[in-house]
Amino acid sequence: MTSNSASVVSARNLGLTFETSDGPVNALTGVDLDVAKGDFVSFIGPSGCGKTTFLRVIADLEKPTAGSITVNGMTPEEARRRRAYGYVFQAAALYPWRTIENNIALPLEIMGYSREDRKARIERTLELVNLSGFGKKYPWQLSGGMQQRASIARALAFDADLLLMDEPFGALDEIVRDHLNEQLLKLWARTNKTICFVTHSIPEAVYLSTRIIVMSPRPGRVTDVIESTLPRERPLGIRETPEFLEIAHRVREGLRAGHSYEE
Amino acid sequence: MRDESFLKDKLLPIGTVVLLLIAVWYVAAVYLNAPFERDTAGRASTEIGFSQIVRNTMAQERPVLPAPHQVIVEIWDTTVNKAITSKRSLVYHAWITLSATLLGFGIGAALGVLLAVGIVHNRAMDRSLMPWVIASQTIPILAIAPMIIVVLNAIGISGLLPKALISTYLSFFPVVVGMVKGLRSPETIQLDLMHTYNASPAQTFWKLRWPSSMPYLFTSLKVAVAISLVGAIVGELPTGAVAGLGARLLAGSYYGQTVQIWAALFMAAALAAILVMIVGLAHTAVLKRMGAKP
Numbered sequence A: 001m002t003s004n005s006a007s008v009v010s011a012r013n014l015g016l017t018f019e020t021s022d023g024p025v026n027a028l029t030g031v032d033l034d035v036a037k038g039d040f041v042s043f044i045g046p047s048g049c050g051k052t053t054f055l056r057v058i059a060d061l062e063k064p065t066a067g068s069i070t071v072n073g074m075t076p077e078e079a080r081r082r083r084a085y086g087y088v089f090q091a092a093a094l095y096p097w098r099t100i101e102n103n104i105a106l107p108l109e110i111m112g113y114s115r116e117d118r119k120a121r122i123e124r125t126l127e128l129v130n131l132s133g134f135g136k137k138y139p140w141q142l143s144g145g146m147q148q149r150a151s152i153a154r155a156l157a158f159d160a161d162l163l164l165m166d167e168p169f170g171a172l173d174e175i176v177r178d179h180l181n182e183q184l185l186k187l188w189a190r191t192n193k194t195i196c197f198v199t200h201s202i203p204e205a206v207y208l209s210t211r212i213i214v215m216s217p218r219p220g221r222v223t224d225v226i227e228s229t230l231p232r233e234r235p236l237g238i239r240e241t242p243e244f245l246e247i248a249h250r251v252r253e254g255l256r257a258g259h260s261y262e263e
Numbered sequence B: 001m002r003d004e005s006f007l008k009d010k011l012l013p014i015g016t017v018v019l020l021l022i023a024v025w026y027v028a029a030v031y032l033n034a035p036f037e038r039d040t041a042g043r044a045s046t047e048i049g050f051s052q053i054v055r056n057t058m059a060q061e062r063p064v065l066p067a068p069h070q071v072i073v074e075i076w077d078t079t080v081n082k083a084i085t086s087k088r089s090l091v092y093h094a095w096i097t098l099s100a101t102l103l104g105f106g107i108g109a110a111l112g113v114l115l116a117v118g119i120v121h122n123r124a125m126d127r128s129l130m131p132w133v134i135a136s137q138t139i140p141i142l143a144i145a146p147m148i149i150v151v152l153n154a155i156g157i158s159g160l161l162p163k164a165l166i167s168t169y170l171s172f173f174p175v176v177v178g179m180v181k182g183l184r185s186p187e188t189i190q191l192d193l194m195h196t197y198n199a200s201p202a203q204t205f206w207k208l209r210w211p212s213s214m215p216y217l218f219t220s221l222k223v224a225v226a227i228s229l230v231g232a233i234v235g236e237l238p239t240g241a242v243a244g245l246g247a248r249l250l251a252g253s254y255y256g257q258t259v260q261i262w263a264a265l266f267m268a269a270a271l272a273a274i275l276v277m278i279v280g281l282a283h284t285a286v287l288k289r290m291g292a293k294p
């Protein structure tokens, strides 16, 4: 085991096969990966290449069938029991009978934070995702983008250094998405969290990440790892620079190599 | 806006149907009660005209089918014109039945919820209990009611409780079925979220499963409360009970007091409607407190 102590997620030859009624499905095979503390890692690849599955393995929502994985140096289950991560699902998954602030309070109640502490954290995270003043509203009173931001706030409210995000902005329009991407980067800089982020969008991956993991399906595997040379400080305009386009080009090449579109 | 639509959407169609039913009822009363009038006239060897027959059929003492106004007069007489402590007061009898209904409903609802919680959380209970719950409802209540009453009487329990237990027997079923469905209604993603927080089963229950099940709970409570009333009335039939709507029905049929039977029937229907409405109001109030979209 060569994984250094600063590595937050460390996978060695990780594999996961689902046993279905139509026979086994190879969702992941031979994944070797290290995510260092403070990294912003994006996972990109065609549908069905195992991005969600990998995130769910980190979160102990699925058990791997081969290889090994550690989270904060522990098994995923131990890490989950210590509440090591916040998970943002593809859908906001807010509880409709709770107001926005009570939705954010949900993990805090479960983890036993005190009432005053909860109040302070709700206020802080609402501000972090630009939703101050919406705490008393119910989810149905908010737009899809606002709901997704509330679900991010919920994942940020407790002290987990790792944030797992599965296509959090997938269902949103381009403008809102740009805006949320910008906010997410600021938030990452401010909070110093480690983020694993699943996306289908090449510009989004390049704009956000320090590393981009390119994956390919059947069987799901990692085909390329691209280190970003962009600075940590990234205004939206960076997306027109040659450096940005160069990385985007490499990601596109990586995706093409791993996937033949003739199928 | 709302008031206008109330008149147009509710009062008009419902009122029309009610008027139609009353008209049909009067025609049926004339038709069914006429043979008796013709027989009486025949025995007395007198001629009787059609308009006289119609008039007479409206006012028989023991009609095959009493006319609506006879039933209304009977209800008025036995509610407003009698002290409610009197044995001849319909309010008194309704209260006897209602108290058994409410007790049985309370026990049935609690039992139903408890069983559902067990079934949802325990695989063994799910497999072993659910078939029995369903089988319990295939036995006709009319067959089991006398046995419950007799057995409980033999061990010295009589009065309210045996009747209430028949209500319970009927009403726990919709609650079990509804609550099993309700407690299982949270989506996978909502349950996964709890898993990522490492929530305990109790926390998952109170913060997710229970609130999710509220619409299912109230829907099944509406069925349960109506069926509880049926149970209480059925419970009064086999015992020769002296009080309660069931006793009124039975006594009425012994003595051919059809007007009394119909009055008791209408009282039962009104009670059922009021009970269902109260549960409906509680439903709306709870959903409103849970921030449901108006």
Ligand SMILES: Nc1ncnc2c1ncn2[C@@H]1O[C@H](COP(=O)(O)OP(=O)(O)OP(=O)(O)O)[C@@H](O)[C@H]1O
Binding pocket: A018, A019, A020, A025, A026, A027, A045, A046, A047, A048, A049, A050, A051, A052, A053, A054, A220
């Ligand atoms: N619970 C499951 N049971 C059986 N097969 C599954 C299950 N979950 C995922 N799979 C299969 O595993 C493979 C990887 O799925 P996964 O959801 O990880 O893909 P993905 O990369 O997230 O795709 P998308 O971009 O569409 O979200 C797919 O072939 C999928 O059908």
Ligand SMILES: [Mg+2]
Binding pocket: A051, A052, A053, A166
């Ligand atoms: Mg996915």
